[in-house]
Amino acid sequence: MTPSLFDRNVPGMTERLQSAVVGIAGCGGLGSNAAVALARAGVGTLLLADFDRVALSDLNRQYYFQEEIGRLKVEALAARLRAVRPDIRLVTHAARLTPENAPALFQPAELLIEAFDSADSKRWLIESWSRAYPERPIVCASGLAGCGRTQDLRVRSAGNLFVCGDEEADKRLGLCAPRVAIVANMQANVAIEILMSRGERVEP
Amino acid sequence: MLTINQRDKLDWHPGMTVREMLEAMGYSYALITVVVNGEVVEQDDYETHAIPDEAEVTVFHLAHGG
Numbered sequence: 001m002t003p004s005l006f007d008r009n010v011p012g013m014t015e016r017l018q019s020a021v022v023g024i025a026g027c028g029g030l031g032s033n034a035a036v037a038l039a040r041a042g043v044g045t046l047l048l049a050d051f052d053r054v055a056l057s058d059l060n061r062q063y064y065f066q067e068e069i070g071r072l073k074v075e076a077l078a079a080r081l082r083a084v085r086p087d088i089r090l091v092t093h094a095a096r097l098t099p100e101n102a103p104a105l106f107q108p109a110e111l112l113i114e115a116f117d118s119a120d121s122k123r124w125l126i127e128s129w130s131r132a133y134p135e136r137p138i139v140c141a142s143g144l145a146g147c148g149r150t151q152d153l154r155v156r157s158a159g160n161l162f163v164c165g166d167e168e169a170d171k172r173l174g175l176c177a178p179r180v181a182i183v184a185n186m187q188a189n190v191a192i193e194i195l196m197s198r199g200e201r202v203e204p
Numbered sequence: 205m206l207t208i209n210q211r212d213k214l215d216w217h218p219g220m221t222v223r224e225m226l227e228a229m230g231y232s233y234a235l236i237t238v239v240v241n242g243e244v245v246e247q248d249d250y251e252t253h254a255i256p257d258e259a260e261v262t263v264f265h266l267a268h269g270g
Contacts, residue, residue: 026270028270029269029270030270031270115270116270117268117269117270118268118270119235119266119267119268120235122235122237122266123235123236123237123247123266126237126244127237127244127246127247130243130244131244131246134243140264140266141269141270142264142265142266142267143265143267143269144267144269144270145267145268145269156209156262156264158239158242158260158262158264159239159241159242159243159244160242161237161239161244161264163264165267166267167264167265167266167267168265168267169267169269170267170268170269171267171268171269171270172268175269175270180269180270
């Protein structure tokens with residue numbers, strides 16, 4: 001049998017995730033780490049959106065590298081994802097997301113990962129996504145700053161809204177690789193759980 | 205009677221809005237998102253959105269950082 005990248009995947013997962021289309025709103029600490037996890041898990045298509053470029057201070061927690069400083073995050077991340085999985089389908093938007101353009105940019109996505117920095121932005125993304133696509137899940141992050149307190153991190157949900165984190169720790173505490181990456185991977189894990197539980201993809 | 209965050213009970217009255225529910229519960233966080241019976245209620249509607257009796261309400265706090 002030909003070796004496959006997915007030989008060690010959870011049974012049944014590869015087939016289901018192959019048809020999945022997941023949007024990632026923001027490619028910073030949350031979005032870059034969640035994207036890598038979803039790509040490795042086998043999600044077929046990722047839509048990546050971020051207006052920003054890689055800066056030195058991003059490297060303490062975001063999935064970027066020294067030689068990428070100054071590059072558009074969506075382009076740097078797309079290259080890393082293709083280096084893991086050349087077959088992955090990627091759509092990149094190097095644009096500032098707004099309540100007006102986000103639903104249209106992510107229209108093909110059956111599930112959205114909220115990966116913004118500002119809480120105000122988190123809120124309008126939840127509102128605009130839920131208004132446009134009330135039946136489609138949005139997986140958010142809130143409360144991932146600081147270090148330690150691993151036991152406070154959790155997932156709460158209501159309807160199609162899922163929130164990962166402790167819902168308290170604010171970025172004034174500082175942002176550090178382990179806690180940001182844990183919550184980003186919680187988001188990816190929740191997304192996979194939702195996709196698996198919903199079975200075959202329904203065309204959006 | 206409303207159930208808040210799957211735990212707290214709150215007396216309900218006809219026409220009770222999301223804003224009244226938040227005040228009664230003592231939620232002072234500026235940045236939150238509210239789900240009533242599985243539907244997100246937008247911030248602009250907190251003063252007008254009437255919560256039905258026996259509703260399941262979830263209040264999420266949104267903290268900066270990403």
